[in-house]
Amino acid sequence: MKALNTKERNSAILKFALWLLVCVLVISLPVIISSFISSEKQNVLNKENENLIEDINFERDYFAVQIQKIMDLMGSKEANKINSETFNAELMNVVNDIKKQTEQIQEWRGDMYRNTTAIAEYLLSANKVMSSSADSKDKQLSDLNKIILEFESCGENLVDLGDEKKRDIYAALDEVEEQFNRALKMLNNYKSTLR
Numbered sequence: 001m002k003a004l005n006t007k008e009r010n011s012a013i014l015k016f017a018l019w020l021l022v023c024v025l026v027i028s029l030p031v032i033i034s035s036f037i038s039s040e041k042q043n044v045l046n047k048e049n050e051n052l053i054e055d056i057n058f059e060r061d062y063f064a065v066q067i068q069k070i071m072d073l074m075g076s077k078e079a080n081k082i083n084s085e086t087f088n089a090e091l092m093n094v095v096n097d098i099k100k101q102t103e104q105i106q107e108w109r110g111d112m113y114r115n116t117t118a119i120a121e122y123l124l125s126a127n128k129v130m131s132s133s134a135d136s137k138d139k140q141l142s143d144l145n146k147i148i149l150e151f152e153s154c155g156e157n158l159v160d161l162g163d164e165k166k167r168d169i170y171a172a173l174d175e176v177e178e179q180f181n182r183a184l185k186m187l188n189n190y191k192s193t194l195r
Contacts, residue, residue, distance in 0.1 A: 055109065062101060063113070069094050070120055077127070088124055095120045143186070150183035 070091065077087045095117050102113035 059109075063098075063116075066094055066098050067116065070123075074123070084127055088127055091120060091124055091127075095124070143189075147183055147186045150179060150186060153179055 073082075073087055073090055073094070076082045077084075082090075098113060098117050098120075102110060104110075105113065
């Protein structure tokens with residue numbers, strides 16, 4: 001049996017084959033492209049992962065250790081195991097080491113490192129102020145002790161005035177007045193340092 005309309009039938013089969021080919025290409029082409037892109041994307045992701053792992057290792061193995069050193073130094077200082085000069089020197093070494101290791105990092109991590117070193121430098125300056133105020137406090141106590149000794153000496157000389165019969169009473173009074181004026185001058189000087 002022969003088909004009556006072979007031209008139309010051939011045309012319909014050809015159209016069906018072309019549409020089938022187009023559909024297969026439309027479905028296959030994104031799959032093929034995505035497989036190539038996926039491998040490139042995977043390579044990029046692998047590289048980013050390697051960078052992240054390297055950064056995490058740096059954070060864990062170096063930066064966390066440096067922060068722990070700073071915390072240990074602060075604990076030693078609070079427990080009076082080390083003096084201020086040693087604390088300042090060791091903290092300055094840690095800060096300089098962090099600066100050297102992180103000076104080339106420009107992203108957000110670099111800002112974090114610089115903030116940490118800035119905090120450590122503030123800690124250094126605060127420690128210097130505290131130690132200088134402790135030295136100043138010791139000097140003030142020493143000055144106060146000198147003034148108290150002068151006044152005690154004045155009091156002793158006043159007591160000795162009653163016992164002295166050989167000396168002229170006016171000469172002894174002049175001496176006491178001189179000591180008293182010297183003590184008063186020291187007290188005024190001390191007062192001006194407190195302002």
